[in-house]
Amino acid sequence: MxxxxxxxxxxxxxxxxxxxxxxxxxxxxxxxxxxxxxxxxxxxxxxxxxxxxxxxxxxxxxxxxxxxxxxxxxxxRTSAARPAKHPIATFERLHLWYFDDADRRVQPELPAEQRTAGFDEVVGGLSSQAATFEAGRCLSCGNCFECDGCLGACPEDAIVKLGAGHGYRYDYDKCTGCAECFEQCPVHAIEMFPEPT
Ligand SMILES: Cc1cc2nc3c(=O)[nH]c(=O)nc-3n(C[C@H](O)[C@H](O)[C@H](O)COP(=O)(O)OP(=O)(O)OC[C@H]3O[C@@H](n4cnc5c(N)ncnc54)[C@H](O)[C@@H]3O)c2cc1C
Ligand code: SF4
Ligand code: SF4
Incomplete structure (x- = not known):
């Protein structure tokens, strides 16, 4: 299309x-x-x-x-520099166990026997609660959504939370490269790179 x-x-x-x-x-x-x-x-x-x-x-x-x-x-009087694009987080790199199931019916439907009785909508709109639930199902592929998973997983306290909306800082003096943070990140927002020689 x-x-x-x-x-x-x-x-x-x-x-x-x-x-x-x-x-x-x-x-x-x-x-x-x-x-x-x-x-x-x-x-x-x-x-x-x-x-x-x-x-x-x-x-x-x-x-x-x-x-x-x-x-x-x-x-x-500056220019809006775009941050470099990160590699694509493919489906198999996401940990879907982290996310809610999406099998709930969130849009109200008119019972079948009432559908021929008038011109009311058969499939209704989303309530604000349902719309919030739907938006919350975004998988954030490749983008950190501040779940704090890596923060809790790091055995070296090498990850510092910078406050809501500001992400995290990695203290590479403390990091041993164990990859715990990388492996548990539900959305593959962390990449591991070899240390520069
Ligand atoms: C019937 C219909 C169905 C659609 N269905 C879908 C869909 O299912 N999915 C989808 O993704 N998109 C859909 N669209 C398209 C979508 O609605 C538009 O692409 C989107 O709303 C555009 O947003 P906008 O902010 O650019 O413009 P608008 O939403 O049109 O907002 C512009 C606003 O500016 C205001 N305005 C205009 N001139 C002035 C002025 N001189 N002074 C002050 N205010 C002014 C207007 O009143 C309006 O509130 C549909 C559009 C239509 C018409
Ligand atoms: S990098 Fe991944 S594990 Fe760490 S907070 Fe962000 S989404 Fe969660
Ligand atoms: S690689 Fe290991 S030590 Fe380094 S930040 Fe991640 S969890 Fe912490």
């Missing part, structure tokens, strides 16, 4: 953008942006359905995060 076939969104409301100097548009009324999501008008950023590309919630949310980094960098 192509990105165009998957797209369900529509172009944004462009009237305001048309009043801004330097903003350019594509034939379908979407706004042209550079790799930083900045339009031709310095300091004006755009993303989501407003720009060319896949018009889905996932793309829109991703653009929001990316634009926030670039807006912050633009305001600070």
């Amino acid at each position: 192509s990105a165009d076939e998957r797209s369900t969104g529509s172009t944004g409301e462009s009237a305001v953008m048309r009043t801004l100097p330097g903003v350019e548009f594509d034939h379908d009324d979407s706004v042209r942006v550079n790799e930083s999501l900045m339009t031709g008008c310095p300091g004006i950023f755009a993303g989501g359905d407003m720009v060319p590309g896949e018009r889905t919630v996932t793309a829109g949310v991703g653009h929001g995060k990316k634009a926030a980094h670039h807006i912050d960098a633009w305001l600070r």
Whole structure:
């Protein structure tokens, strides 16, 4: 399936953008942006359905995060350096025992005998509790989600927790390279490298 076939969104409301100097548009009324999501008008950023590309919630949310980094960098007069991509954490490298089963039905369904009695939705939307549960099932492949597993597994106290959202620091003076942290990490967020000679 192509990105165009998957797209369900529509172009944004462009009237305001048309009043801004330097903003350019594509034939379908979407706004042209550079790799930083900045339009031709310095300091004006755009993303989501407003720009060319896949018009889905996932793309829109991703653009929001990316634009926030670039807006912050633009305001600070620096550049938003992207961290190097880590190797792909393949399925067989994940420890799925760590995660909840996903066999619960979380969307309410209308009983079969009531379905012909009206036009009520047959499959209802997610409650906030169910939506939180679904989001919590993300496997975070290759990305640390701060489960503290490595922190507890390290026999040398070589891992230092830096506080919620700040990850961990490895004290290589204490680390013996035993690989306990690497082997138990549920999402393969730790790589082992040979020590430089
Ligand atoms: C019927 C339909 C079904 C869809 N189904 C799916 C789906 O199942 N899965 C999926 O991934 N995507 C789906 N999409 C696409 C998805 O909804 C969009 O890609 C996504 O909402 C885009 O997010 P956005 O923030 O770019 O734009 P929007 O969600 O449109 O948000 C833009 C906001 O800006 C506001 N705004 C506009 N102009 C101005 C202005 N001048 N001043 C102030 N505010 C303004 C608008 O009111 C709106 O709140 C669907 C879209 C439609 C139309
Ligand atoms: S590196 Fe792995 S084991 Fe350590 S906290 Fe992150 S996800 Fe958990
Ligand atoms: S390799 Fe062993 S000693 Fe080093 S941080 Fe991991 S668990 Fe601790």
